Amino acid sequence: MKLLIELFLTFLKIGTFTFGGGYAMLSPIESICVDKKKWITHDEMTDVTVIAESTPGPVAINCATFVGMKQKGILGAFAATAGVVLPSFCIIALISLFFDRFLEIKWIESAFRGIKIAVGLLIIDAAVRMIKKMKKEPLPVVLLICSASAMMLINVFSLRLSVIVLMLGAAAVSLIVFFAKRRSGREEAG
Protein backbone atom coordinates (compact mmCIF):
# COMPACT_ATOMS: atom_id res chain seq x y z
CA MET A 1 0.00 0.00 0.00
CA LYS A 2 2.79 2.40 0.89
CA LEU A 3 4.48 1.74 -2.44
CA LEU A 4 1.21 2.32 -4.30
CA ILE A 5 0.81 5.72 -2.67
CA GLU A 6 4.43 6.54 -3.39
CA LEU A 7 4.01 5.60 -7.06
CA PHE A 8 0.87 7.72 -7.27
CA LEU A 9 2.44 10.75 -5.59
CA THR A 10 5.67 10.54 -7.58
CA PHE A 11 3.86 10.48 -10.90
CA LEU A 12 1.47 13.14 -9.67
CA LYS A 13 4.50 15.35 -9.16
CA ILE A 14 5.90 14.52 -12.60
CA GLY A 15 2.49 15.21 -14.15
CA THR A 16 2.17 18.55 -12.38
CA PHE A 17 5.55 20.02 -13.19
CA THR A 18 6.38 18.91 -16.73
CA PHE A 19 5.36 21.23 -19.51
CA GLY A 20 5.50 20.38 -23.18
CA GLY A 21 4.06 16.89 -23.37
CA GLY A 22 5.33 13.35 -23.17
CA TYR A 23 8.86 13.59 -24.53
CA ALA A 24 9.59 16.38 -22.07
CA MET A 25 8.64 13.93 -19.31
CA LEU A 26 11.25 11.34 -20.23
CA SER A 27 14.13 13.11 -18.54
CA PRO A 28 12.36 13.82 -15.20
CA ILE A 29 11.08 10.23 -15.20
CA GLU A 30 14.61 8.99 -15.75
CA SER A 31 16.15 11.13 -13.01
CA ILE A 32 13.45 10.22 -10.48
CA CYS A 33 12.66 6.58 -11.27
CA VAL A 34 16.16 5.44 -12.27
CA ASP A 35 18.61 7.62 -10.33
CA LYS A 36 16.70 8.55 -7.19
CA LYS A 37 14.16 5.81 -6.47
CA LYS A 38 15.93 2.98 -8.31
CA TRP A 39 12.58 1.62 -9.43
CA ILE A 40 13.92 0.65 -12.84
CA THR A 41 17.43 0.34 -14.33
CA HIS A 42 18.98 2.42 -17.09
CA ASP A 43 18.53 -0.44 -19.55
CA GLU A 44 14.86 -0.69 -18.68
CA MET A 45 14.53 3.07 -19.18
CA THR A 46 15.90 2.64 -22.70
CA ASP A 47 13.36 -0.15 -23.23
CA VAL A 48 10.57 2.15 -22.07
CA THR A 49 11.64 4.80 -24.54
CA VAL A 50 11.56 2.24 -27.36
CA ILE A 51 8.18 0.91 -26.18
CA ALA A 52 6.82 4.44 -26.01
CA GLU A 53 8.00 5.12 -29.54
CA SER A 54 6.73 1.90 -31.05
CA THR A 55 3.35 1.62 -29.37
CA PRO A 56 0.41 3.98 -29.78
CA GLY A 57 -0.72 6.42 -27.13
CA PRO A 58 0.77 9.25 -25.07
CA VAL A 59 4.45 8.68 -24.26
CA ALA A 60 4.00 9.65 -20.61
CA ILE A 61 1.25 7.07 -20.17
CA ASN A 62 3.44 4.34 -21.64
CA CYS A 63 6.23 5.22 -19.19
CA ALA A 64 4.04 5.50 -16.11
CA THR A 65 2.30 2.22 -16.86
CA PHE A 66 5.62 0.44 -17.39
CA VAL A 67 7.23 1.69 -14.17
CA GLY A 68 4.09 1.00 -12.13
CA MET A 69 3.77 -2.49 -13.59
CA LYS A 70 7.41 -3.32 -12.77
CA GLN A 71 6.99 -2.21 -9.17
CA LYS A 72 3.57 -3.44 -8.16
CA GLY A 73 1.78 -5.20 -11.00
CA ILE A 74 -1.49 -3.99 -12.41
CA LEU A 75 -2.42 -1.95 -9.33
CA GLY A 76 0.93 -0.19 -9.51
CA ALA A 77 0.44 0.53 -13.21
CA PHE A 78 -2.96 1.98 -12.38
CA ALA A 79 -1.65 4.17 -9.53
CA ALA A 80 1.22 5.58 -11.63
CA THR A 81 -0.96 6.24 -14.68
CA ALA A 82 -3.69 7.89 -12.62
CA GLY A 83 -1.03 10.06 -10.98
CA VAL A 84 0.43 11.28 -14.26
CA VAL A 85 -3.00 12.00 -15.82
CA LEU A 86 -4.77 13.64 -12.88
CA PRO A 87 -3.02 17.06 -12.78
CA SER A 88 -3.54 17.88 -16.45
CA PHE A 89 -7.08 16.53 -16.29
CA CYS A 90 -7.99 18.91 -13.46
CA ILE A 91 -6.24 21.93 -14.96
CA ILE A 92 -7.78 21.49 -18.41
CA ALA A 93 -11.25 20.65 -17.09
CA LEU A 94 -11.08 23.94 -15.18
CA ILE A 95 -9.84 25.91 -18.22
CA SER A 96 -12.54 24.42 -20.46
CA LEU A 97 -15.22 25.96 -18.25
CA PHE A 98 -14.28 29.52 -19.09
CA PHE A 99 -12.11 29.30 -22.21
CA ASP A 100 -14.77 30.59 -24.63
CA ARG A 101 -15.65 33.57 -22.45
CA PHE A 102 -11.93 34.18 -22.02
CA LEU A 103 -11.51 34.50 -25.79
CA GLU A 104 -14.07 37.29 -25.93
CA ILE A 105 -11.59 39.57 -24.19
CA LYS A 106 -9.88 41.56 -26.93
CA TRP A 107 -6.23 41.27 -25.90
CA ILE A 108 -6.52 37.56 -25.23
CA GLU A 109 -8.10 37.02 -28.63
CA SER A 110 -5.22 38.97 -30.20
CA ALA A 111 -2.70 36.91 -28.26
CA PHE A 112 -4.27 33.69 -29.53
CA ARG A 113 -4.23 34.92 -33.12
CA GLY A 114 -0.46 35.20 -32.69
CA ILE A 115 -0.25 31.86 -30.90
CA LYS A 116 -2.08 30.15 -33.76
CA ILE A 117 0.83 31.05 -36.00
CA ALA A 118 3.30 29.59 -33.50
CA VAL A 119 1.34 26.33 -33.37
CA GLY A 120 1.68 25.82 -37.13
CA LEU A 121 5.44 26.28 -36.82
CA LEU A 122 5.69 23.91 -33.85
CA ILE A 123 3.94 21.17 -35.83
CA ILE A 124 6.28 21.67 -38.79
CA ASP A 125 9.21 21.56 -36.36
CA ALA A 126 7.98 18.25 -34.89
CA ALA A 127 7.83 16.80 -38.41
CA VAL A 128 11.32 18.06 -39.30
CA ARG A 129 12.69 16.45 -36.15
CA MET A 130 11.07 13.11 -37.00
CA ILE A 131 12.45 13.30 -40.54
CA LYS A 132 15.96 13.98 -39.23
CA LYS A 133 15.80 10.85 -37.07
CA MET A 134 14.63 8.71 -39.99
CA LYS A 135 16.91 6.37 -41.91
CA LYS A 136 17.72 7.98 -45.23
CA GLU A 137 16.89 4.93 -47.33
CA PRO A 138 14.85 4.95 -50.54
CA LEU A 139 11.73 3.26 -49.11
CA PRO A 140 11.09 5.54 -46.10
CA VAL A 141 11.85 8.61 -48.19
CA VAL A 142 9.34 7.53 -50.86
CA LEU A 143 6.72 6.75 -48.18
CA LEU A 144 7.37 10.14 -46.58
CA ILE A 145 6.88 12.03 -49.83
CA CYS A 146 3.79 10.03 -50.83
CA SER A 147 2.09 10.40 -47.46
CA ALA A 148 2.88 14.13 -47.26
CA SER A 149 1.41 14.70 -50.73
CA ALA A 150 -1.63 12.54 -49.98
CA MET A 151 -2.24 14.39 -46.70
CA MET A 152 -1.94 17.75 -48.43
CA LEU A 153 -4.56 16.69 -51.00
CA ILE A 154 -6.81 15.41 -48.20
CA ASN A 155 -6.55 18.75 -46.39
CA VAL A 156 -6.93 21.02 -49.40
CA PHE A 157 -9.87 19.16 -50.93
CA SER A 158 -11.39 18.00 -47.60
CA LEU A 159 -11.30 14.37 -48.80
CA ARG A 160 -12.84 11.77 -46.57
CA LEU A 161 -9.82 9.55 -46.29
CA SER A 162 -8.48 8.78 -42.86
CA VAL A 163 -4.87 9.16 -41.73
CA ILE A 164 -5.25 5.63 -40.41
CA VAL A 165 -5.67 4.32 -43.96
CA LEU A 166 -2.43 6.06 -44.97
CA MET A 167 -0.62 4.53 -41.98
CA LEU A 168 -1.89 1.02 -42.67
CA GLY A 169 -1.00 1.44 -46.35
CA ALA A 170 2.55 2.49 -45.46
CA ALA A 171 2.89 -0.49 -43.11
CA ALA A 172 1.65 -2.84 -45.84
CA VAL A 173 4.06 -1.45 -48.44
CA SER A 174 7.07 -1.75 -46.13
CA LEU A 175 6.10 -5.32 -45.16
CA ILE A 176 5.75 -6.31 -48.82
CA VAL A 177 9.16 -4.81 -49.62
CA PHE A 178 10.64 -6.53 -46.55
CA PHE A 179 9.36 -9.98 -47.56
CA ALA A 180 10.28 -9.46 -51.21
CA LYS A 181 13.83 -8.56 -50.21
CA ARG A 182 14.10 -11.52 -47.88
CA ARG A 183 12.91 -13.85 -50.59
CA SER A 184 15.26 -12.57 -53.23
CA GLY A 185 18.06 -12.73 -50.65
CA ARG A 186 17.28 -16.40 -50.09
CA GLU A 187 17.13 -17.17 -53.79
CA GLU A 188 20.52 -15.58 -54.32
CA ALA A 189 21.94 -17.54 -51.42
CA GLY A 190 20.33 -20.73 -52.69
Add this chain to the structure above:
Amino acid sequence: MIYLELFLGFLRIGLFSFGGAYAAIPLIRETVLSYGWITEENLAYMIAVSESTPGPIMVNMATYIGSSQGGVFGAVIATAAVVAPAFIIVLLLTALFKSLAENRVFRAGLSGVKACVAGVILATGAYMAATNCFEGSTVFDADVTALVMTAALAALYFGWGKIFKKGMSPLVLIFIAAAAGVLVYGWK
Protein backbone atom coordinates in the same frame (compact mmCIF):
# COMPACT_ATOMS: atom_id res chain seq x y z
CA MET B 1 -25.14 9.62 -27.94
CA ILE B 2 -22.31 12.01 -27.25
CA TYR B 3 -20.57 9.87 -24.60
CA LEU B 4 -20.29 6.89 -26.94
CA GLU B 5 -19.02 9.14 -29.75
CA LEU B 6 -16.43 10.69 -27.45
CA PHE B 7 -15.34 7.25 -26.28
CA LEU B 8 -15.00 5.78 -29.77
CA GLY B 9 -13.42 8.91 -31.24
CA PHE B 10 -10.70 9.12 -28.60
CA LEU B 11 -10.17 5.37 -28.46
CA ARG B 12 -9.34 5.57 -32.15
CA ILE B 13 -6.90 8.40 -31.47
CA GLY B 14 -5.30 6.48 -28.59
CA LEU B 15 -4.94 3.36 -30.74
CA PHE B 16 -3.38 4.95 -33.80
CA SER B 17 -1.11 7.68 -32.47
CA PHE B 18 2.49 6.60 -32.79
CA GLY B 19 5.34 8.81 -31.65
CA GLY B 20 3.88 11.29 -29.20
CA ALA B 21 1.41 14.12 -29.27
CA TYR B 22 2.45 16.05 -32.36
CA ALA B 23 2.31 12.81 -34.31
CA ALA B 24 -1.30 12.48 -33.17
CA ILE B 25 -2.37 15.96 -34.24
CA PRO B 26 -3.39 15.02 -37.81
CA LEU B 27 -5.55 12.21 -36.40
CA ILE B 28 -7.00 14.38 -33.63
CA ARG B 29 -7.73 17.10 -36.17
CA GLU B 30 -9.46 14.67 -38.52
CA THR B 31 -11.56 13.18 -35.71
CA VAL B 32 -12.67 16.36 -33.97
CA LEU B 33 -13.42 18.22 -37.19
CA SER B 34 -15.45 15.35 -38.66
CA TYR B 35 -17.57 15.10 -35.52
CA GLY B 36 -17.83 18.89 -35.45
CA TRP B 37 -16.67 19.04 -31.83
CA ILE B 38 -14.45 22.06 -32.28
CA THR B 39 -13.55 24.57 -34.99
CA GLU B 40 -10.21 24.58 -36.81
CA GLU B 41 -9.44 27.87 -35.05
CA ASN B 42 -10.18 26.61 -31.55
CA LEU B 43 -8.18 23.46 -32.25
CA ALA B 44 -5.05 25.54 -32.87
CA TYR B 45 -5.76 27.47 -29.65
CA MET B 46 -6.15 24.24 -27.70
CA ILE B 47 -2.89 22.83 -29.02
CA ALA B 48 -1.20 25.94 -27.63
CA VAL B 49 -3.03 25.67 -24.31
CA SER B 50 -2.11 21.97 -24.08
CA GLU B 51 1.50 22.79 -24.80
CA SER B 52 1.55 25.53 -22.15
CA THR B 53 -0.09 23.54 -19.37
CA PRO B 54 1.56 20.56 -17.69
CA GLY B 55 0.82 17.01 -18.69
CA PRO B 56 0.62 14.90 -21.83
CA ILE B 57 -0.75 16.96 -24.74
CA MET B 58 -3.09 14.20 -25.93
CA VAL B 59 -4.63 13.91 -22.46
CA ASN B 60 -5.09 17.67 -22.33
CA MET B 61 -6.85 17.72 -25.68
CA ALA B 62 -9.10 14.81 -24.74
CA THR B 63 -10.04 16.42 -21.45
CA TYR B 64 -10.83 19.75 -23.08
CA ILE B 65 -12.94 18.38 -25.90
CA GLY B 66 -14.66 15.87 -23.61
CA SER B 67 -15.48 18.61 -21.13
CA SER B 68 -16.71 21.08 -23.74
CA GLN B 69 -18.96 18.43 -25.33
CA GLY B 70 -20.18 16.45 -22.35
CA GLY B 71 -19.21 18.17 -19.10
CA VAL B 72 -17.10 16.48 -16.44
CA PHE B 73 -18.39 13.03 -17.35
CA GLY B 74 -17.52 13.63 -21.01
CA ALA B 75 -14.02 14.68 -19.96
CA VAL B 76 -13.57 11.48 -17.94
CA ILE B 77 -14.77 9.31 -20.85
CA ALA B 78 -12.58 11.01 -23.48
CA THR B 79 -9.49 10.95 -21.25
CA ALA B 80 -9.98 7.32 -20.27
CA ALA B 81 -10.46 6.37 -23.93
CA VAL B 82 -7.28 8.09 -25.09
CA VAL B 83 -5.25 6.54 -22.26
CA ALA B 84 -6.65 3.00 -22.32
CA PRO B 85 -4.90 1.58 -25.41
CA ALA B 86 -1.46 2.74 -24.25
CA PHE B 87 -2.12 1.39 -20.76
CA ILE B 88 -3.30 -2.03 -21.90
CA ILE B 89 -0.65 -2.46 -24.59
CA VAL B 90 2.18 -1.66 -22.17
CA LEU B 91 0.74 -4.08 -19.59
CA LEU B 92 0.77 -6.83 -22.20
CA LEU B 93 4.13 -5.86 -23.64
CA THR B 94 6.17 -5.63 -20.44
CA ALA B 95 6.45 -9.39 -20.43
CA LEU B 96 7.18 -10.06 -24.08
CA PHE B 97 8.50 -6.74 -25.24
CA LYS B 98 12.11 -7.63 -25.99
CA SER B 99 11.20 -10.34 -28.45
CA LEU B 100 8.80 -8.01 -30.25
CA ALA B 101 11.21 -5.09 -30.46
CA GLU B 102 13.83 -7.37 -31.96
CA ASN B 103 11.34 -8.93 -34.36
CA ARG B 104 12.40 -7.82 -37.84
CA VAL B 105 8.95 -8.07 -39.36
CA PHE B 106 7.50 -5.81 -36.64
CA ARG B 107 10.34 -3.32 -37.10
CA ALA B 108 9.92 -3.28 -40.86
CA GLY B 109 6.21 -2.48 -40.53
CA LEU B 110 6.83 0.13 -37.86
CA SER B 111 9.48 1.96 -39.90
CA GLY B 112 6.92 2.34 -42.70
CA VAL B 113 4.33 3.73 -40.28
CA LYS B 114 6.85 6.21 -38.88
CA ALA B 115 7.85 7.51 -42.30
CA CYS B 116 4.18 7.95 -43.14
CA VAL B 117 3.46 9.75 -39.86
CA ALA B 118 6.34 12.17 -40.45
CA GLY B 119 4.92 13.03 -43.88
CA VAL B 120 1.41 13.43 -42.52
CA ILE B 121 2.55 15.79 -39.76
CA LEU B 122 4.60 17.84 -42.19
CA ALA B 123 1.60 18.27 -44.49
CA THR B 124 -0.72 19.12 -41.59
CA GLY B 125 1.70 21.70 -40.15
CA ALA B 126 2.26 23.27 -43.56
CA TYR B 127 -1.48 23.34 -44.22
CA MET B 128 -2.25 24.96 -40.85
CA ALA B 129 0.51 27.55 -41.37
CA ALA B 130 -0.79 28.28 -44.86
CA THR B 131 -4.44 28.68 -43.80
CA ASN B 132 -3.30 31.27 -41.26
CA CYS B 133 -1.89 33.36 -44.09
CA PHE B 134 -4.46 32.71 -46.83
CA GLU B 135 -7.88 33.00 -45.32
CA GLY B 136 -9.79 33.34 -48.57
CA SER B 137 -10.37 30.67 -51.14
CA THR B 138 -7.66 31.80 -53.54
CA VAL B 139 -3.93 32.20 -53.12
CA PHE B 140 -4.34 35.92 -53.76
CA ASP B 141 -6.43 36.57 -50.64
CA ALA B 142 -3.32 36.82 -48.54
CA ASP B 143 -3.42 38.14 -45.00
CA VAL B 144 -0.19 40.13 -45.21
CA THR B 145 0.05 40.71 -41.46
CA ALA B 146 -0.16 36.99 -40.76
CA LEU B 147 2.30 36.26 -43.57
CA VAL B 148 4.88 38.65 -42.12
CA MET B 149 4.35 37.29 -38.60
CA THR B 150 4.74 33.71 -39.81
CA ALA B 151 7.99 34.57 -41.58
CA ALA B 152 9.34 36.49 -38.60
CA LEU B 153 8.45 33.82 -36.03
CA ALA B 154 9.82 31.05 -38.27
CA ALA B 155 13.10 32.93 -38.72
CA LEU B 156 13.32 33.51 -34.97
CA TYR B 157 12.43 29.94 -33.95
CA PHE B 158 14.49 28.01 -36.50
CA GLY B 159 17.31 30.59 -36.55
CA TRP B 160 17.61 30.38 -32.75
CA GLY B 161 18.36 26.66 -32.96
CA LYS B 162 21.08 27.29 -35.54
CA ILE B 163 22.78 30.15 -33.67
CA PHE B 164 22.61 28.92 -30.07
CA LYS B 165 22.89 25.18 -30.81
CA LYS B 166 20.07 24.58 -28.35
CA GLY B 167 16.57 24.92 -29.76
CA MET B 168 14.14 27.49 -28.38
CA SER B 169 11.57 25.98 -26.05
CA PRO B 170 8.06 25.75 -27.60
CA LEU B 171 6.77 27.56 -24.51
CA VAL B 172 9.01 30.57 -25.25
CA LEU B 173 7.83 30.66 -28.86
CA ILE B 174 4.19 30.58 -27.77
CA PHE B 175 4.83 33.41 -25.34
CA ILE B 176 6.58 35.57 -27.96
CA ALA B 177 3.83 34.86 -30.48
CA ALA B 178 1.19 35.86 -27.92
CA ALA B 179 2.98 39.15 -27.20
CA ALA B 180 3.38 39.80 -30.93
CA GLY B 181 -0.33 39.04 -31.43
CA VAL B 182 -1.36 41.59 -28.80
CA LEU B 183 0.95 44.23 -30.32
CA VAL B 184 -0.15 43.62 -33.91
CA TYR B 185 -3.89 42.94 -33.50
CA GLY B 186 -4.49 45.39 -30.66
CA TRP B 187 -5.48 45.08 -27.02
CA LYS B 188 -8.70 47.09 -26.88
